[in-house]
Amino acid sequence: MHPSSSVQQARDALAARLREIRLDSGLSAREVASMCGWHESKSSRIQSGRQAIADSDIKAWCAACGAAEQDVAELVSMNRQLDSAYIEWRRMQRGGLKRLQAAVIPLWEQTSNFWIYEPGVVPGFFQTHGYARALLTRIAEFFSTPDDGDEAALARVERERLLYTGDHRFAVVIEESVLRTSIGNADLMAGQLGHLLDVMALPSVSLGIIPFTVFRSMWPVEGFWILDGKQVVMETVSAKITVQQTGELDLYRRTFSELSSMAVHGERARNLITAAIAAL
CATH class of the missing domain: 3.30.870 (Endonuclease; Chain A)
Known part of the structure; x- marks a missing residue:
């Protein structure tokens, strides 16, 4: 397994959790997008793990689905760990x-x-x-x-x-x-x-x-x-x-x-x- 796949796997795991929260709420991806003021394609990309997710996106998604505060905090923490997981050498070596x-x-x-x-x-x-x-x-x-x-x-x-x-x-x-x-x-x-x-x-x-x-x-x-x-x-x-x-x-x-x-x-x-x- 190439190390970069670890990052994608973590992103997939986060996306899967968000999809589970949506399914538990009984909402469709289109309904979540509408409640968050997004284009429908954004909901699709988020729950497929195809794009990086902002903390504000997670909070909006969870608010629309009525997720517990504990779940929101955990998902935001996962996302921040994901953000720091992959750091380009050129940026680190700049100094x-x-x-x-x-x-x-x-x-x-x-x-x-x-x-x-x-x-x-x-x-x-x-x-x-x-x-x-x-x-x-x-x-x-x-x-x-x-x-x-x-x-x-x-x-x-x-x-x-x-x-x-x-x-x-x-x-x-x-x-x-x-x-x-x-x-x-x-x-x-x-x-x-x-x-x-x-x-x-x-x-x-x-x-x-x-x-x-x-x-x-x-x-x-x-x-x-x-x-x-x-x-x-x-x-x-x-x-x-x-x-x-x-x-x-x-x-x-x-x-x-x-x-x-x-x-x-x-x-x-x-x-x-x-x-x-x-x-x-």
Whole structure:
């Protein structure tokens, strides 16, 4: 499932709730449109999930259908979460990558339990300065944003203090391909892989690696972070996606559990890392 489909699914769920409210009221879509002062086609688009909905539209719809105040508040909350779920990278990167890295630190500080799956790169909490700089500099080049890769890398590495302070816990699963994908030169990758060996020994960290040779009961999916079981955050080429709908949260929890069951930990994981270092 592509992350952008999560946004459409949330929009569909909101539209379905509005349609249920209309059906319970006994009104037709045409009657609701008339009572709200809309063209009939707007009611059709709203309950089909084909357009973004303003809070005022939800309130007008619910007023026409005689919905309870509690339902109105819940639907408005769903709509606002939907509005913030899909944020274009270009808009977020406008102030430079350093600002983007620093902006998420308050959320990380408030999170006690992280469940992280990454199929392609070392998770940010585990990145060395050199690895982060090489990655972020290339991102800046690709998106033609201000090149503050060094400062952004420092801001990203600053997050690592959470591995050592507070009651934060990190359950991390990566694909073996992360170990074999070269970001920067061989010396930089050797340093990064050596750093992985260090952080996986921390009491706050559980690191699992899915080997190339494992029988896969779950295919590789997009990288995602589950934060305290309350929301999922993921990054695509074009956007940052936040998921907060209960059904989708359950789906990502199940996915993480399945991926984790295929991963090796402890000595077997360390052997995969040392083998990757030797291959450099």
